Amino acid sequence: RRVLHGEARRGRPKARSAAAALRRLNSAVQYVPYRGALGPRSALRLVRQYDIVADCSDNVPTRYLVSDACVLAGKPLVSGSALRLEGQLVVYNYRGGPCYRCLFPQPPPPDTVTNCADGGVLGVVTGIIGCMQALEVLKIASGMGSSLNQCMLMFDALEGRFRNIKLRPKKPDCAVCGDNPSVTCLQDYEAFCGSSATDKCRALQLLPSEDRISVQRYKELLDEQVPHVLLDVRPQVEVDICRLEHAVHIPLRKLEEKDEESLQYLQKRICEERQKTDDQTSLPVYVVCKLGNDSQKAVKILQELPAKEFGSVLAKDITRGLMAWAAKIDSTFPQY
Numbered sequence: 001r002r003v004l005h006g007e008a009r010r011g012r013p014k015a016r017s018a019a020a021a022l023r024r025l026n027s028a029v030q031y032v033p034y035r036g037a038l039g040p041r042s043a044l045r046l047v048r049q050y051d052i053v054a055d056c057s058d059n060v061p062t063r064y065l066v067s068d069a070c071v072l073a074g075k076p077l078v079s080g081s082a083l084r085l086e087g088q089l090v091v092y093n094y095r096g097g098p099c100y101r102c103l104f105p106q107p108p109p110p111d112t113v114t115n116c117a118d119g120g121v122l123g124v125v126t127g128i129i130g131c132m133q134a135l136e137v138l139k140i141a142s143g144m145g146s147s148l149n150q151c152m153l154m155f156d157a158l159e160g161r162f163r164n165i166k167l168r169p170k171k172p173d174c175a176v177c178g179d180n181p182s183v184t185c186l187q188d189y190e191a192f193c194g195s196s197a198t199d200k201c202r203a204l205q206l207l208p209s210e211d212r213i214s215v216q217r218y219k220e221l222l223d224e225q226v227p228h229v230l231l232d233v234r235p236q237v238e239v240d241i242c243r244l245e246h247a248v249h250i251p252l253r254k255l256e257e258k259d260e261e262s263l264q265y266l267q268k269r270i271c272e273e274r275q276k277t278d279d280q281t282s283l284p285v286y287v288v289c290k291l292g293n294d295s296q297k298a299v300k301i302l303q304e305l306p307a308k309e310f311g312s313v314l315a316k317d318i319t320r321g322l323m324a325w326a327a328k329i330d331s332t333f334p335q336y
C-alpha cells in the first residue's frame with residue numbers, strides 16, 4: 001500500500017489516500033475506505049462482506065486478528081509483508097492450506113520483533129510485494145487459483161532473488177482452523193502478543209526504572225562533566241545519519257554475539273574514563289539507541305559482563321533514546 005501514497009496527500013488518512021490513488025487508476029471499481037484501526041469488535045463484520053482479504057498490515061497483533069477473522073468467516077487471506085530489503089507473500093486459509101496460526105501458533109516475544117518503524121523498509125520492496133499480492137488476489141478472484149497456499153514466496157532485494165519455500169500443511173490441532181478449535185471468536189490480540197497493534201514507538205519496558213535515566217538527567221550529567229562512557233548501540237547505517245560526538249559506538253548485534261574485538265574496545269574506553277577519576281565507585285556506562293528499546297537489551301548484556309575485566313560498571317539506559325534527545329534537548333539533532 002505504501003506506493004499508493006504521495007506527497008500531495010500528506011497528512012490525509014491512509015485509507016482515504018489509498019482509495020483516491022486507486023480511483024485515479026480505475027474509476028470503474030468501487031472503493032470503500034474505512035478509517036480507524038481494525039479491532040476484534042469490527043473485524044469479523046468487515047471481513048464477512050468481502051470474498052478475499054489482503055493483509056498489508058505492519059504489526060503482529062493485527063496479523064493474528066486478520067487471520068483468525070478470515071478463518072472464522074471462511075475467506076482466503078493474501079498476506080504480504082516486508083522489512084528492510086526482504087519481502088514475503090503467502091495465501092492463508094485457502095483450498096485446504098494452513099492459516100497464519102498453523103505456521104505461527106505462538107506470537108514471537110515482543111522484544112524480538114523488529115517492526116518497520118525500527119527496522120525500516122525500502123518503499124520499492126513493499127511495492128514489489130504489493131503488486132504480487134494484487135496478482136494473487138486477481139488469480140483467486142478469477143478462479144485461476146493461487147499456489148501460494150502451499151508455499152511462501154520470498155523476495156531478497158539485495159540479491160535480486162525470488163525463492164519459494166514449501167509450507168507446513170494445515171495443522172489438525174490448530175487453535176483456530178483445526179479439528180477442535182479453541183478460538184471460536186476474536187480475542188484481545190494485543191494482550192495475546194504482548195505488544196500494541198501499531199508499528200509506531202513501541203516502547204519496551206525491560207529494565208526497572210532505577211536502571212534508566214531520562215535525556216534531561218543525562219544532559220545534566222554531561223554539563224556537570226561527570227566521568228562516564230556513552231555507548232551507542234545502533235547499527236552503523238543509523239550512526240552515519242547522526243550521532244552524539246562523544247559516544248562510543250558498538251552495534252547491539254556485536255554485543256549479543258559477544259564479539260571479542262568490540263568488547264576489548266569497550267573495556268579500553270571504560271579504563272580510559274576510569275583513569276579520569278580516582279573514585280572507587282562504579283563507572284557509569286549510559287547506553288543509547290534510537291528509541292530506547294535496543295539500549296535496554298544492551299544494558300542487560302552489560303550487566304552480565306565479567307567484573308574481572310571490566311571492573312565495576314553501572315550500566316543504565318537512556319529512556320526513549322536519541323529521538324527523545326532530539327525532541328527535548330537538541331532541536332537541531334536529526335530525527336529519522
Ligand SMILES: [Zn+2]
Pocket residue numbers: 098099100101102103170171174175176177178
Ligand atoms: Zn490454522
